[in-house]
Amino acid sequence: MPARDPPDPLDAVLRPPTDESPEDKVKRLAQEAEARRISTAIDEDIKRERALRKKKHIVKLLLLGQSESGKSTTLRQFQRLYTPSAFREERVLWRSVIQLNVVRSIRLIIDAISDVRRRELPVSSASEDSDNESDERARLPMHLETICMRLLPLRHIESLLVAKLVPPNEEEATHLGVCHGSSGCDAGGCTLHRHHHHEIFVRPGATWKGSMIGKARFGRPLSAGTTGQETQDESQVALHQCKDDMIALWNDRMVRDVLRTRKMRLEESPGFFLNDLDRLTSLHYCPSDDDVFKARLKTIGVCEYKFEMESGFESGTEWRIIDVGGSRSQRPTWVPFFDDVDAIIFLAPISAFDQTLVEDKSVNRLEDSVLLWKAVCSNKLLEKVELILFMNKCDILDTKLRSGIRLAKYLRSFGDRPNDLDSAQKFFRSKFSFIHREHSPQPRKFHGYFTSVTDTTTTSGILASVRDMVMREHLRKAKLLS
Ligand SMILES: Nc1nc2c(ncn2[C@@H]2O[C@H](COP(=O)(O)OP(=O)(O)OP(=O)(O)O)[C@@H](O)[C@H]2O)c(=O)[nH]1
Numbered sequence: 498m499p500a501r502d503p504p505d506p507l508d509a510v511l512r513p514p515t516d517e518s519p520e521d522k523v524k525r526l527a528q529e530a531e532a533r534r535i536s537t538a539i540d541e542d543i544k545r546e547r548a549l550r551k552k553k554h555i556v557k558l559l560l561l562g563q564s565e566s567g568k569s570t571t572l573r574q575f576q577r578l579y580t581p582s583a584f585r586e587e588r589v590l591w592r593s594v595i596q597l598n599v600v601r602s603i604r605l606i607i608d609a610i611s612d613v614r615r616r617e618l619p620v621s622s623a624s625e626d627s628d629n630e631s632d633e634r635a636r637l638p639m640h641l642e643t644i645c646m647r648l649l650p651l652r653h654i655e656s657l658l659v660a661k662l663v664p665p666n667e668e669e670a671t672h673l674g675v676c677h678g679s680s681g682c683d684a685g686g687c688t689l690h691r692h693h694h695h696e697i698f699v700r701p702g703a704t705w706k707g708s709m710i711g712k713a714r715f716g717r718p719l720s721a722g723t724t725g726q727e728t729q730d731e732s733q734v735a736l737h738q739c740k741d742d743m744i745a746l747w748n749d750r751m752v753r754d755v756l757r758t759r760k761m762r763l764e765e766s767p768g769f770f771l772n773d774l775d776r777l778t779s780l781h782y783c784p785s786d787d788d789v790f791k792a793r794l795k796t797i798g799v800c801e802y803k804f805e806m807e808s809g810f811e812s813g814t815e816w817r818i819i820d821v822g823g824s825r826s827q828r829p830t831w832v833p834f835f836d837d838v839d840a841i842i843f844l845a846p847i848s849a850f851d852q853t854l855v856e857d858k859s860v861n862r863l864e865d866s867v868l869l870w871k872a873v874c875s876n877k878l879l880e881k882v883e884l885i886l887f888m889n890k891c892d893i894l895d896t897k898l899r900s901g902i903r904l905a906k907y908l909r910s911f912g913d914r915p916n917d918l919d920s921a922q923k924f925f926r927s928k929f930s931f932i933h934r935e936h937s938p939q940p941r942k943f944h945g946y947f948t949s950v951t952d953t954t955t956t957s958g959i960l961a962s963v964r965d966m967v968m969r970e971h972l973r974k975a976k977l978l979s
């Protein structure tokens with residue numbers, strides 16, 4: 498005789514009672530039918546979700562370009578466009594970065610005027626009581642000495658802000674481009690010690706935002722009042738108290754002379770806010786969108802920003818935008834992303850034709866961008882990737898050319914073309930598109946844009962066309978593969 502299966506332990510529990518009344522039976526059967534209905538609905542939900550996940554598109558966009566080319570600013574523009582409420586909520590967190598940008602600009606000025614040589618000054622600016630030696634340090638006029646003295650508390654504020662923004666034990670080797678030397682200085686009665694001008698940076702993982710707000714992240718809105726940043730803080734109080742002196746320093750004629758002779762064009766430098774001191778130093782200052790785009794915080798490592806399209810034909814598409822550090826030591830982090838990226842936005846700051854890299858003073862910035870672009874175009878791993886070129890910082894290019902800086906002096910091939918924005922842009926477009934054509938392993942379309950990514954209006958339109966183009970290409974390739 499075959500062995501009998503052991504009794505099912507659940508069977509006894511689930512079996513209807515032997516003394517069940519007809520009414521109870523009707524009730525039980527109804528309950529069982531309802532339970533079956535719910536179970537089928539859950540099964541269908543799971544099936545639908547699986548199918549959806551299978552269908553869900555993930556579009557990956559990588560931002561590349563040298564340091565200070567505008568990658569993180571472009572990322573912030575994407576954030577503003579596609580997760581506006583999270584962007585707005587996080588604006589307040591940029592206040593410390595902006596405070597530090599301001600304090601650093603002021604220190605650059607004080608350092609410059611503190612060891613200015615008499616021969617560097619126009620005759621009218623030099624103080625009269627100095628002796629004849631031509632290389633003698635110029636004495637500062639009394640009013641500037643007083644201002645420098647009164648701005649001494651900003652040194653403490655700078656240390657506070659660095660402690661707040663830079664993770665402990667982090668040291669970054671690159672320095673701000675416009676600074677000099679690192680020894681102490683003594684200008685008349687005003688003694689200031691220069692520090693190394695380490696540029697502050699953001700490292701993912703130990704993010705500065707994370708350290709300031711606990712667990713808050715893009716996509717997970719913060720409520721105002723949770724960070725403590727929006728109320729007045731020590732740095733803001735100090736900046737408020739120093740407001741008049743900072744404004745007087747920045748507007749001083751001799752200061753401007755010194756900056757001019759030293760070719761320190763602070764207005765064109767990243768993180769420049771000195772024309773907005775009145776607004777920025779108010780006790781309840783909260784950064785505007787534009788302030789967030791103008792703020793400078795260097796990227797070290799890789800940051801990924803995810804967002805999902807909520808409507809239209811892209812509904813359900815997840816976008817991942819990857820922002821990397823652009824300084825030379827950071828470039829090895831780029832390659833692992835080449836594998837499965839849909840498109841690259843490459844930023845070339847075409848205003849930088851007369852500048853050198855912060856990390857290597859012997860390398861011209863424009864040349865570096867051109868070489869990088871060539872390397873990206875010719876990379877075999879990227880042969881099927883859409884390359885989008887942002888010829889960026891056109892606003893600064895325009896200002897430079899208008900101020901009389903001659904492009905041909907730095908780029909002989911520019912020849913005798915008119916030294917204006919239009920001619921320069923045509924020239925750069927043909928230079929970059931030529932490289933794209935000649936060095937791409939297989940023919941592909943050139944997508945070139947002239948951008949000033951700090952400008953929200955023009956950039957929003959450009960990002961929308963980029964998004965459409967990338968999405969179309971993504972769908973076309975997905976169709977070809979399926
Ligand atoms: N005027 C102007 N400033 C810009 C433009 N694009 C970027 N900037 C500024 O340039 C600075 C550097 O921009 P970032 O976006 O931080 O540069 P990045 O490429 O991310 O640099 P790394 O993180 O060092 O690789 C910031 O202060 C920006 O506000 C532009 O088109 N015009």
Ligand SMILES: [Mg+2]
Nearest residue numbers: 568569795796
């Ligand atoms: Mg960056």
